[in-house]
Amino acid sequence: AQRVTQPEKLLSVFKGAPVELKCNYSYSGSPELFWYVQYSRQRLQLLLRHISRESIKGFTADLNKGETSFHLKKPFAQEEDSAMYYCALGGSQGNLIFGKGTKLSVKP
Amino acid sequence: SAVISQKPSRDICQRGTSLTIQCQVDSQVTMMFWYRQQPGQSLTLIATANQGSEATYESGFVIDKFPISRPNLTFSTLTVSNMSPEDSSIYLCSVDGSYTGELFFGEGSRLTVL
Numbered sequence: 186a187q188r189v190t191q192p193e194k195l196l197s198v199f200k201g202a203p204v205e206l207k208c209n210y211s212y213s214g215s216p217e218l219f220w221y222v223q224y225s226r227q228r229l230q231l232l233l234r235h236i237s238r239e240s241i242k243g244f245t246a247d248l249n250k251g252e253t254s255f256h257l258k259k260p261f262a263q264e265e266d267s268a269m270y271y272c273a274l275g276g277s278q279g280n281l282i283f284g285k286g287t288k289l290s291v292k293p
Numbered sequence: 294s295a296v297i298s299q300k301p302s303r304d305i306c307q308r309g310t311s312l313t314i315q316c317q318v319d320s321q322v323t324m325m326f327w328y329r330q331q332p333g334q335s336l337t338l339i340a341t342a343n344q345g346s347e348a349t350y351e352s353g354f355v356i357d358k359f360p361i362s363r364p365n366l367t368f369s370t371l372t373v374s375n376m377s378p379e380d381s382s383i384y385l386c387s388v389d390g391s392y393t394g395e396l397f398f399g400e401g402s403r404l405t406v407l
Contacts, residue, residue, distance in 0.1 A: 228398050228400045228401065229336075231396075234395065236394070271336070275394045280324075281396050284335060285335040
C-alpha cells in the first residue's frame with residue numbers, strides 16, 4: 186500500500202538553526218515525491234518535487250530509495266519558514282497521498 | 294499553473310442538511326480531485342472527478358453521501374449530504390498540473406456542522 190509517514194507533528198527551532206523535516210514513504214514502484222507547504226491563512230502550495238532536484242527558499246530534499254525517505258532540509262531556518270509542511274507521494278490515479286504534516290515553528 | 298476558486302469559503306450548517314461546494318478553474322483540466330482535511334488531520338482523498346464519467350470514490354466515501362458533478366473541464370461540485378457534526382472539515386478542490394505530477398489547490402471550504 187502507498188503510505189507517507191511524517192513522524193514529527195511539531196518541530197520547533199530557533200532562527201538560524203538547521204532544520205530537517207522527516208518523511209518516509211511506502212511504495213513498491215518508482216516514487217514521485219513532493220513537499221507542500223501551507224503558510225498561515227494561505228492555500229496549500231508546492232514547495233519542491235524530487236524530480237527537479239531544485240532548492241526553493243533554501244530548502245532541499247533528497248530521495249533516498251534505500252531508506253525510502255525524502256527528508257526536507259534547510260541549513261539556516263528563518264522565522265518566515267514557520268508553516269505546516271506536508272510530504273506527498275504521487276498516487277496511481279494522478280492524485281497525491283499526503284503525510285499527516287509537520288508544523289514548523291521558528292522562534293526568534 | 295492553475296488558479297482555483299472555491300465557494301463558499303466557509304459555512305455553518307445544521308445537522309441533516311446538505312451543502313454544495315463549487316470549484317472553478319481558470320483553465321481546462323483533465324483531472325479534478327476532492328480532498329477532506331479534518332481538524333488536526335492530513336488531507337484525505339474523497340474522490341477523483343473526470344469530465345464525462347462518474348467520479349471514482351476512495352474507500353470510506355460513497356456517492357450517496359458525497360455526490361460529485363463534473364459538467365465540463367473547468368468546473369466541479371461536491372455535495373455533502375445529510376450532514377452531521379463529523380462532517381465538519383475543510384474540503385479542498387485540486388487539479389493536476391499536467392506532466393508535472395503537481396497538484397494545485399483551492400483555498401478550501403471550511404464547513405462547520407452544528
